[in-house]
């Protein structure tokens with residue numbers, strides 16, 4: 555399952571290749587991938603004619619802040635050389651003719667043809683600010699967003715990869731993998747493809763003037779980001795104080811800290827010398843400090859290594875990460891500890907496997 559470092563890697567990859575290119579249409583191949591709106595037509599219509607201003611990550615959620623291409627000129631200062639057609643799109647340079655079709659469940663990959671007269675669905679005339687303008691949940695100043703600078707809230711595309719979801723940036727003629735669920739076509743002969751074998755992945759279109767938390771309700775339950783100031787030692791201590799549950803379970807609790815999953819919980823506990831089944835209330839101040847530091851350490855190391863090889867995770871250009879080679883305990887049960895040589899053990903906690911060294915972790 556992709557965890558924070560993988561999702562962060564995907565986010566960074568998407569920010570390098572997908573921004574400021576108009577979405578010209580799309581194709582939903584599996585209806586239930588779209589969590590909101592309930593109509594596939596509305597989902598695609600909401601996205602069509604917009605572009606992605608910036609990708610953000612909150613926990614394991616990806617949030618693409620959408621902009622109207624027409625709004626881009628307002629800040630770039632060169633709107634004088636642009637003209638807009640009736641659809642509100644730019645006619646600029648040799649930008650490809652924007653195609654207006656909204657495809658639903660047929661798989662025709664070709665685009666650029668004006669074959670869909672129903673294609674008038676546009677969410678103009680709302681001009682959205684291209685300024686990053688995220689509504690923060692009240693409990694979470696660390697969410698990806700600085701203070702609002704405009705009364706208008708942009709629309710968003712939300713994505714959760716869940717178990718096996720992948721976002722791939724390809725040309726539309728790239729052979730379609732069997733598990734392709736959603737295709738979004740961009741100007742310039744590019745496509746963002748959502749491939750998801752297990753089909754737990756989800757996408758949302760969040761209309762303007764609505765906070766993402768309203769639509770993507772899982773965002774409401776997220777605790778602070780691990781690298782945020784809000785995730786302080788004092789905060790972490792408070793979360794664990796007097797709690798009679800295993801520390802591993804607490805680390806997996808997204809309401810305590812967002813984005814830490816099974817892999818990094820096991821790794822951080824190993825580096826801290828703490829057994830996963832240790833009750834929170836038994837941890838002393840020094841252990842909590844070490845654990846706090848090691849959570850950040852393992853996440854940062856994995857982000858540096860562009861995600862892990864533990865899952866089917868791939869970055870947007872289809873490349874595997876390489877953190878797997880340096881895992882201390884995760885998925886190494888039966889193998890010798892890299893520090894002391896003892897056999898790594900595995901137990902079940904909260905329905906998940908926990909891996910630990912019986913000698914290094916007490």
Ligand SMILES: [Zn+2]
Pocket residue numbers: 891892893894895896911912913914915
């Ligand atoms: Zn050991």
